[in-house]
Amino acid sequence: MIEVTNLTKQYGETLAVDNLTFTVRPGIVTGFLGPNGSGKSTTMRMILGLDSPTSGTATVNGLPLADHGRPLTSLGFLLDAGAVHPTRSAHDHLRALALTNGLPTSRVDEVLDIVGLGEVGKRRSGGFSLGMGQRLGIAAALLGNPDVIMLDEPVNGLDPEGILWIRHLLQNLADEGRTVFVSSHLMSEMELMAEHFVIIGQGRLIKDISADELRAMAVGEKTQVRAEQLDDLVGLMRGDGIEIVSGDRETVSVRGLTSGEIGRIAQTNNIALTSLIPEQRSLEDVFMSLTHDTVQYQGGSRMEAAA
Amino acid sequence: MTTALTTTNPSSPTAPNESSESIMTTTTLTAPVTATRTPKVPTVGVIKAEWLKFWSVRSTAVTLLAAGFATVAFGMIFSAVAESDEPAGPAALLSDPVDLALGGIGLSEMIIGVLGVMFVAGEYSTGLIRTAFAAVGKRGRVIRAKAAVLSASIFGVGLAAVTASVILGQAVYAGSEATSAVTDVLDVIFGTTLYLVGIGLIGAALGFILRSTAGGIGTLVGGVFIGPNLLNLLPDSFTDVFMKYLPSEAGAAMMTQVSNPDLLSRGAAYAVFTAWVVGLLGLAGWLVKRRDA
Ligand SMILES: Nc1ncnc2c1ncn2[C@@H]1O[C@H](COP(=O)(O)OP(=O)(O)OP(=O)(O)O)[C@@H](O)[C@H]1O
Ligand SMILES: [Mg+2]
Numbered sequence: 186m187i188e189v190t191n192l193t194k195q196y197g198e199t200l201a202v203d204n205l206t207f208t209v210r211p212g213i214v215t216g217f218l219g220p221n222g223s224g225k226s227t228t229m230r231m232i233l234g235l236d237s238p239t240s241g242t243a244t245v246n247g248l249p250l251a252d253h254g255r256p257l258t259s260l261g262f263l264l265d266a267g268a269v270h271p272t273r274s275a276h277d278h279l280r281a282l283a284l285t286n287g288l289p290t291s292r293v294d295e296v297l298d299i300v301g302l303g304e305v306g307k308r309r310s311g312g313f314s315l316g317m318g319q320r321l322g323i324a325a326a327l328l329g330n331p332d333v334i335m336l337d338e339p340v341n342g343l344d345p346e347g348i349l350w351i352r353h354l355l356q357n358l359a360d361e362g363r364t365v366f367v368s369s370h371l372m373s374e375m376e377l378m379a380e381h382f383v384i385i386g387q388g389r390l391i392k393d394i395s396a397d398e399l400r401a402m403a404v405g406e407k408t409q410v411r412a413e414q415l416d417d418l419v420g421l422m423r424g425d426g427i428e429i430v431s432g433d434r435e436t437v438s439v440r441g442l443t444s445g446e447i448g449r450i451a452q453t454n455n456i457a458l459t460s461l462i463p464e465q466r467s468l469e470d471v472f473m474s475l476t477h478d479t480v481q482y483q484g485g486s487r488m489e490a491a492a
Numbered sequence: 493m494t495t496a497l498t499t500t501n502p503s504s505p506t507a508p509n510e511s512s513e514s515i516m517t518t519t520t521l522t523a524p525v526t527a528t529r530t531p532k533v534p535t536v537g538v539i540k541a542e543w544l545k546f547w548s549v550r551s552t553a554v555t556l557l558a559a560g561f562a563t564v565a566f567g568m569i570f571s572a573v574a575e576s577d578e579p580a581g582p583a584a585l586l587s588d589p590v591d592l593a594l595g596g597i598g599l600s601e602m603i604i605g606v607l608g609v610m611f612v613a614g615e616y617s618t619g620l621i622r623t624a625f626a627a628v629g630k631r632g633r634v635i636r637a638k639a640a641v642l643s644a645s646i647f648g649v650g651l652a653a654v655t656a657s658v659i660l661g662q663a664v665y666a667g668s669e670a671t672s673a674v675t676d677v678l679d680v681i682f683g684t685t686l687y688l689v690g691i692g693l694i695g696a697a698l699g700f701i702l703r704s705t706a707g708g709i710g711t712l713v714g715g716v717f718i719g720p721n722l723l724n725l726l727p728d729s730f731t732d733v734f735m736k737y738l739p740s741e742a743g744a745a746m747m748t749q750v751s752n753p754d755l756l757s758r759g760a761a762y763a764v765f766t767a768w769v770v771g772l773l774g775l776a777g778w779l780v781k782r783r784d785a
Contacts, residue, residue: 236784280544
């Protein structure tokens, strides 16, 4: 379990993380989403004890990570897949990491096999492709067989097959009861992977929400209506707070009434509906509008401050 | 090795792993009880890791061996040239046969200082230092482990190279009366080796302080190798007082059996040089613990 409480980080003028509070629970994959520069990596560095918070706390299983005797057995992490020495072999890289936490060398071979790098473990990691580098980073995260796994943009640069592989791996880890916390700036990468989302913008929490709740938000406010006596129906639907925009001759788009309500109006007035389609937004779209709002709000308030 | 998570009954927490006698029986956690206070890894694990890192990378391992080779090769060249009695040769500058045999130290100390910087600052540029700090938890342990590995590696290679230089240098020199007492020669061998270790540690400290290979090497070369030569241009009244306390000048006193009124006594030189090394490593530790990694 990861608990972040009133976490704030200020770098000079930049408020990178602003009073964040959330809990990452075991047994599910939690997606950590936010646009570029929203503070995801900074939050993760604070969870790792690398950057010290300006205020607030971040704990792993109830304790700051640095206070764990063998941190890698509590939390496995991937911060930057490029953090390897190019002339050192993948095997040596992992073995050095294993030694710091008193883990046996046999575990190095195990994790190399898990991520599919068993064959190339003795090769210099500098020659690895982007995807292989990412797999090596994930191998390092699995090394201590930790109950908490935290990955910063693990999908970055992976091909569809690689993304699928990570999705299955993370799902399995979560099914084993582990806490899995994965960041991304793209909802499209996360929507099939995560069961819960922590969404931030400008360092602030926007939504701490389950995937189901988020999908419910994706059901749009508008309904596309086609009917034989469309003009009559439009007349009946008119009312306070209801917006009707006509599309082509036989279609209108209605906001302010649910498709159920429209259906009932049509039925009681003997109007035959030819189609009734609730607008469905993509999760990406929901994410964009959620984070876009904060960005705009921020921009506005900053301009006011300057004026 | 750890197993997959066990589903523990909240009212009767089971031992999460083999060494958990210290877990109190009153813990009532709702989440699966995990090893929140795992026993610390012994520092030797961190040292082994740094040892592997040092010797598994060409840039560090080969650089150190190159420094050792340069010590011996240049020492032999200088000794051989001196024997041929060329008045313009190094013999004109170096009078003592042992000093002559260690004529290559000027180059090796620079290589080793740069090695110290690279060993640390290189991890700042790759990002590996963050991995190490997060994986170990306590940054001081990483610094101490790196210092221990550098010291042991430089001491081993340095002692072998310096001893070989002195022996082989004497062999090719052969022309002069060997007047040095064995204890004096041993003093020079150890003094030189320890100076190399110290220079490597100063390089490492600069790596931690400046977090940049270029900055670290620049400061090292400027502060230890070139700076003192520039200070020589200042009035003697000034340099006579301060010069001898610089790391390079204290080092010069550690590395010779010839007494020189411009240098500190051997004992004072050790004390001053140690103060530089410990002081810079202390500053490095103080900064690293306070700064974001
Ligand atoms: N060490 C630092 N010093 C100064 N500013 C920083 C530092 N690290 C991050 N920032 C700033 O803090 C903000 C948050 O950055 P962060 O890297 O945490 O965002 P992110 O969500 O991980 O972005 P991305 O999706 O691009 O990885 C940015 O404005 C960034 O410029
Ligand atoms: Mg980031």
